Amino acid sequence: MRYGLFSDVHSNLEALQAVLTAMTKERVEKFFCLGDTIGYAANPNECLDLVRQLPAVAVAGNHDLAAVGHPILYELYDDAREAAEWTACHLTEENKNWIQGLPLVAQEEDATLVHGSLFEPEKFHYTDNPSKIEQNFSLMQTPFCFIGHSHFPWIIEETVGAGLKPAPTIVNQIIYRQGKKYLVNVGSVGQPRDGDVRASFCVWDSDRGRIELKRVEYDYKTTQRKILEAGLPARFAEKLETG
Numbered sequence: 001m002r003y004g005l006f007s008d009v010h011s012n013l014e015a016l017q018a019v020l021t022a023m024t025k026e027r028v029e030k031f032f033c034l035g036d037t038i039g040y041a042a043n044p045n046e047c048l049d050l051v052r053q054l055p056a057v058a059v060a061g062n063h064d065l066a067a068v069g070h071p072i073l074y075e076l077y078d079d080a081r082e083a084a085e086w087t088a089c090h091l092t093e094e095n096k097n098w099i100q101g102l103p104l105v106a107q108e109e110d111a112t113l114v115h116g117s118l119f120e121p122e123k124f125h126y127t128d129n130p131s132k133i134e135q136n137f138s139l140m141q142t143p144f145c146f147i148g149h150s151h152f153p154w155i156i157e158e159t160v161g162a163g164l165k166p167a168p169t170i171v172n173q174i175i176y177r178q179g180k181k182y183l184v185n186v187g188s189v190g191q192p193r194d195g196d197v198r199a200s201f202c203v204w205d206s207d208r209g210r211i212e213l214k215r216v217e218y219d220y221k222t223t224q225r226k227i228l229e230a231g232l233p234a235r236f237a238e239k240l241e242t243g
């Protein structure tokens with residue numbers, strides 16, 4: 001099976017369309033959405049409508065819940081909260097209901113899906129340092145765990161017995177090994193933060209035993225224009241041109 005994994009679309013329709021086109025070329029058969037489909041940019045309903053029609057398993061992100069009345073809204077910084085409130089005013093009832101039905105964690109065959117961390121998934125911790133990575137590995141009940149949230153893509157193979165801290169191998173593509181555990185951050189479709197403006201996604205080929213992190217260009221100038229025209233915070237437009 002070829003799985004297409006993506007996260008943190010953040011209402012960026014142009015980036016999502018580019019990723020879905022790229023995944024079609026990659027012959028993806030099933031999709032995993034790791035949350036934060038909305039927040040920041042100006043097309044929340046269009047993005048949710050596209051994700052909902054995919055043969056996909058999806059989990060909730062903090063920005064999804066913030067826009068449907070969850071108190072996590074008040075943990076967002078000012079501009080993010082403003083975008084969440086704008087999004088909440090624009091969401092269709094259908095899309096609100098869909099978000100409210102999303103689980104925090106999902107398990108599908110050999111993979112566990114969660115937005116931020118398997119540790120207290122409802123608190124959306126970042127898995128962004130060796131001890132948190134180690135903690136996440138210790139909570140994994142499956143060989144693979146896919147996450148998003150930090151907008152930094154990477155693949156880490158668990159290293160056991162290598163000292164106090166794991167020594168992660170970070171690469172863009174792996175041929176994985178039986179008996180090992182892998183933690184994969186699929187990056188962000190619609191608001192990359194790693195210095196690369198292209199939309200990020202992941203393809204997992206379970207027959208070939210391969211996981212790849214991929215990037216695709218998209219028309220971010222259109223997304224920027226829409227953000228500014230909607231009156232959303234300008235920083236979300238500016239960030240798209242630096243990544």
Ligand SMILES: [Fe+2]
Pocket residue numbers: 008010036061063149150
């Ligand atoms: Fe996010």
